[in-house]
Amino acid sequence: SQQGEEDPQALSIQEGENATMNCSYKTSINNLQWYRQNSGRGLVHLILIRSNEREKHSGRLRVTLDTSKKSSSLLITASRAADTASYFCATVHYGNNRLAFGKGNQVVVIP
Amino acid sequence: DGGITQSPKYLFRKEGQNVTLSCEQNLNHDAMYWYRQDPGQGLRLIYYSQIVNDFQKGDIAEGYSVSREKKESFPLTVTSAQKNPTAFYLCASSMGATLWNYGYTFGSGTRLTVV
Numbered sequence: 001s002q003q004g005e006e007d008p009q010a011l012s013i014q015e016g017e018n019a020t021m022n023c024s025y026k027t028s029i030n031n032l033q034w035y036r037q038n039s040g041r042g043l044v045h046l047i048l049i050r051s052n053e054r055e056k057h058s059g060r061l062r063v064t065l066d067t068s069k070k071s072s073s074l075l076i077t078a079s080r081a082a083d084t085a086s087y088f089c090a091t092v093h094y095g096n097n098r099l100a101f102g103k104g105n106q107v108v109v110i111p
Numbered sequence: 112d113g114g115i116t117q118s119p120k121y122l123f124r125k126e127g128q129n130v131t132l133s134c135e136q137n138l139n140h141d142a143m144y145w146y147r148q149d150p151g152q153g154l155r156l157i158y159y160s161q162i163v164n165d166f167q168k169g170d171i172a173e174g175y176s177v178s179r180e181k182k183e184s185f186p187l188t189v190t191s192a193q194k195n196p197t198a199f200y201l202c203a204s205s206m207g208a209t210l211w212n213y214g215y216t217f218g219s220g221t222r223l224t225v226v
Contacts, residue, residue, distance in 0.1 A: 033214055033215075035215075035217075040199075040220070040222075041219055041220065042115075042117075042201055042203075042217035042218050042219045042220050043154075043201065043203075043215070043217045044217070045214035045215060045216065045217075048213075048214050088153065088154070098156060098159070098169070099144075099156075099215060100156075101146075101153040101154040101155075102153050103151070103152055103153040104151075104152075104153060
């Protein structure tokens with residue numbers, strides 16, 4: 001399967017804690033993207049990291065990419081109740097220019 | 112405000128009936144996509160279009176049809192040939208005809224239920 005797979009599948013943390021989730025994939029990528037989905041809503045693009053990049057930041061979000069391990073991680077620092085959502089990684093692979101989504105990672109931030 | 116509008120938000124289909132889901136964007140994006148999401152699952156690509164009057168099948172195109180007569184619009188028809196259409200349908204768009212180098216903008220979805 002070319003699509004990313006998130007780990008862990010579900011995460012429950014206290015407000016103020018950091019949340020880390022991982023994504024693994026099987027074949028070489030052009031880029032990897034993270035999205036957030038609130039219940040019953042569309043997805044919101046968070047960060048795109050290209051295959052020649054190792055780390056990107058956006059506000060409280062930090063994404064790393066390790067192409068040798070074919071994995072990425074998304075870190076949310078100082079989590080808030082509003083961060084409760086499902087988080088998806090999506091990959092674009094060379095030779096198949098489509099965005100392939102993983103099954104998502106549900107994060108619950110307890111106030 | 113620029114964005115993608117999907118309508119209706121909820122749709123009920125009777126057995127054997129075709130229904131059309133609307134997707135309109137005012138972002139001047141070249142590429143548009145339709146995804147299907149089932150509970151606890153990721154998104155699966157139904158159809159996508161890079162330019163007007165052209166579209167390509169995704170991974171699960173059977174039982175669906177699309178058109179792209181205008182840049183702003185990419186309607187999806189769920190035909191009676193789709194045997195399990197109950198799902199959450201998401202429309203998305205991205206800048207440029209090159210599919211992979213930009214993040215996608217999503218609509219808020221249409222929840223289709225067979226009754």
